[in-house]
Amino acid sequence: MTVAPERPVALRRGQDLVAPELFDRLAAFCAEEYGLDPATAVRVMNEGLAFLWTMGTTGKGAVMAPSRDVDPAWHTFMLHSQEYAAWCEEHFGRFLHHAPNSKTRSGGLMLDVMELMHGAGFAVDRSLWGFTANCNEPACCGDGPCC
Template sequence: MTIAPERPVALRVGRDLVSPELFDKLAAFCADEYGLDVEMSARVMNEALAFLWTMGTTGKGDVMAPSKAVDPAWHAFMLHTQEYTTWCEEHFGRYLHHAPNSKTRTLGLMSDVMAAITEAGFAVDRSLWGFAAECNEPACCSDGPCC
């Protein structure tokens, strides 16, 4: 016999990992700094926070990378050095460093990162986790093997 849960379990969202005021401040900065519209900026900030939480709580930072779309939100948070440092220390007991390597954005890695974020209980906006393999030659997206 199968027993269905009384109500579905809601997935977590990255934006809930910071105060609403800080989220709005970071999303607005990301929009201004990287030329994103407000809605897109909020979406990428949400994904970046879920990514950072997953990276910080799993200890898999050496095998995780943000997508090209999500990376600017991590940069926006890091540029708010006091808030970023405090958040990292409070949640992980250490600073989460960013070691850029755009050549690692592959289908396998992005799939692994999305799976890890999902396993951590977060909803994932799959459309923001694109990778170089989505390029159609001869067009080039500038961050992978199709270039």
């Protein structure tokens, strides 16, 4: 009997949740508004859209918060208010409000958010959540200055 090797499942990207033209506009605005280089703005917007999708589909918005690096994506999308409102209504049937509370951004919370996003099928850019992408434990805990 021959067993076929399992194919890895491709993880989703936040940028696939909106039309390419809209994503490009959002990334360009994010770069300009927040002084990010274009490649970083693409990463931030990608992560922010995945965060919003996870928040909107899990019903756990009350216990989720974006990292400081990802928060500009939410602000960028909200400033494109017509597109943001229509996207929220289409996908969640409601508007996802932004109630800032920077005191909730603990390492544990960021890990929980990343886990929720990964559970929703998204590739997660750990470096935008305060964790390095390639951590070599035990020498590095993943959230300290050693990484």
